[in-house]
Amino acid sequence: MSIGILVLVILALAAAGFFLGRNRALAAAGGDPRKLHSLPAYYGRTVALFASVPALVLMAAWLIVQPELIENRVAGQIAQADIAEGTSRNLLMSDVRRIADALDQVHLRDGVAESDLPALTPEDPRLRTRLSESGITATTAITPSVFTAAQSYRSLTDAAEFWRGIAVLAAALAGFAFAVTRIHVEFRARNVFERFVLVLLIGSSLIAVLTTLGIVLSLLFETIHFFRIYPFQDFFFSTKWNPQFRGGSDLGIWPLLWGTMYVSLIALLVAVPLGLLSAIYLSEYAGPRMRAYAKPAIEVLAGIPTIVYGLFALITVGPLLRDYFAQPLGLGNSSSSVMTAGLVMGVMLIPFVSSLSDDIINAVPQSLRDGSYGLGATQSETIKQVVLPAALPGIVGAILLAASRAIGETMIVVLGAGAAARMDVNPFEAMTTVTVKIVSQLTGDTEFASPETLVAFALGLTLFVMTLILNVAALYVVRKYREQYE
Template sequence: MTLFFSLVTLIAIAALGFWVSQKRVMRAAGNDSRNMHSLPGFYGWNAAFSVFVPATAFMLFGLLIQRFAENPESALIAPDFIGYGMLIIGVIGGLWAVSKAQPDVRARNLTERWVMVLLIAAASIAILTTVGIVMSMLLETLNFFDQYALKDFFFNIVWSPDFRGGSDLGILPLLWGTLYISFVALVVAVPIGLFAAIYMSEYAGPKTRSIAKPLIEILAGIPTIVYGLFALVTVGPLLRDWIAQPSGLGDSGSSVMTAGLVMGIMLIPFVSSLSDDIINAVPQAMRDGSYGLGATKSETIRQVVVPAALPGIVGAILLAASRAIGETMIVVLGAGASAAQLGSGVGEVINPFEAMTTVTVKIVSQLTGDTDFSAPETLVAFALGLTLFVFTLGLNVLALYVVRKYREQYE
């Protein structure tokens, strides 16, 4: 018996329990809902939840045990056993709920408890997912450091994987490329996005706003591969022909500036839309009080509105930064996917018209193709991912500290 068939059968049992419970309680109440504690629908929903929720929980628990069991073919965790167990639990739950379909039973309270269980389960998904992601990366990262020295990973300035042996897997070149490209992207996105948000919320009229805001948000709906092609075909050659070659800074269209500029354009709606919503949420009374004290519109925005909206604005910038750090396709097509050395001189390291790559690009490249998942050259992808996760988490904590320390407090 497949789990899919068991799930479909369970849904049918839940629907049957819903119908039978309603009919039973209506008959017991003389077809008069005024004789019942709750409306008939609550008795039906109590039956449906009693069938579906415990059986689904059993299925998820069984699949989890099967995933981590040493012998997945064991009879106690085989798909047939899980499927039959689901149906048995569902039938028992349905029979119990039907027996409770009496006019004096508080079916509404029982249904609300089931809803509470579902809400708690939904709220727990994010936490459990985060824990699962971290644990999956952590276990493989520990396997990697059993084969490759931690000191060499964090302090080596050369990235040169070789599945035949003798690899140099230093993260510093990748981390530098990630931060450099993200910095360029934020330099482009934050001022433009923030100024656009201030204009739309404080200066633009309703008609202008109704046109400008959707046009800006269209940028968020463009696939990143399209941005990458735009960087490869248009922006890269323009920067090379107009700036890099005439100034002697490089002769390649793939560069930090290409990827950062295009990524910054992609991030503008993330900053502008969220900042616009936050600025609009600042109470109008604060603006009126500032005007009453003689401040101009620009002074009010600078000294009252922006400080009051600072936590939300920083949140928008953090979202944009996280998006930039995790971007892959724009970097592959705009900045190159192979250059990962820090270089022999300072000029090569900081030249924005040199090709560079990022942590995310190398994670993809190390897990692509016919790879040996026990080799350090493959396991290094998990170490890169965990390092990037910890780094991003640290930035979020630092930003939260800065916001709490410097934001304006209003009564």
């Protein structure tokens, strides 16, 4: 049973449980809801929750655990000789999954009976056609152990899906029956429902925490694996980045950090003044009509995909800077440069600074402005000496949020700044950032046992620590200065 159908069945059972629970409660009270401890709807909601939530949780857990268990079992069926030929087990498992998908297509689209599938061979024309659609060409050697593992993978997946449907439906029916049998006049349905909802709210709030913890642990474990095969002193103190994937690589992080900081600095030099000045104008000087048009127009910039900004940098801004600034000044001949990416990224960050600063400035109590005017200060003096100091913690937080966004940007850097890992002060030279190299190191068929691939996790952890420091700094500033105005 597919996941979609299974979810629909659970939701239908929950809906039926709601009406059955409500009607059963009314019947137990002789049709008089005043005799019930709770409103009739609470009885129905209780049945619906018990019928749906445990089943959905079980299905989610099954979907998480099932692939890992099956792949671990199937991977052991691949002959060691196939792995020793220079191909990793992970890459072979990707072939196993694609062969299993091709077998499914042969069964569904070519009409081959399920009982005849074990007798198929990789040379079968129908299977070869489906394999080519999956990306496995005729020249690809499929060893017997890989093909056997694919057949086992498919059979285990089908069996797991069958038992998943049985287990989930059994959990839904068990919850349904348990809730229905508990309905009587004195049953505290409202209390049970509210406790159930409280548990759901706590679980929902923990998802963000657990997700962050999972991200950190995955990065940390792979980074530790990386430093076991590559010296950490060469990673943190080398100024050369030259991955080879054949040994002899130089994986120093400093050229990437330099490019990241350089591009982010230029972007902030563009975004912070423009964003802050526009926020001051919109909140303190602009009339209601002007604000109604200008603020949405600025916020539209935040909705433009970053790939569009990257194309704008590649086609328009880069050639413009090269022809009118870099070449006449003798600073470079490339349209890909730090300045190109920084300027375009700065435009992208203007809404982050402007919108947040505008909301923060508007949140400053009007009484502070009135007091300043009462002391004889002009509007500009009030803004400089009262409004901006009062809004300073929020403004700093907005700037640091924009900085975190700039550090994590990828597409604009790829198209605007290039991919050259170097340390140079010339803003019209091509450079690259940490995020670009994370993507490049994990692109294509990668071997997750080589330092050239594992270095992406070390780069990701470094980037995570950088943004974490920025967020902690923003929190410190907000907490330190907010007390002066509360």
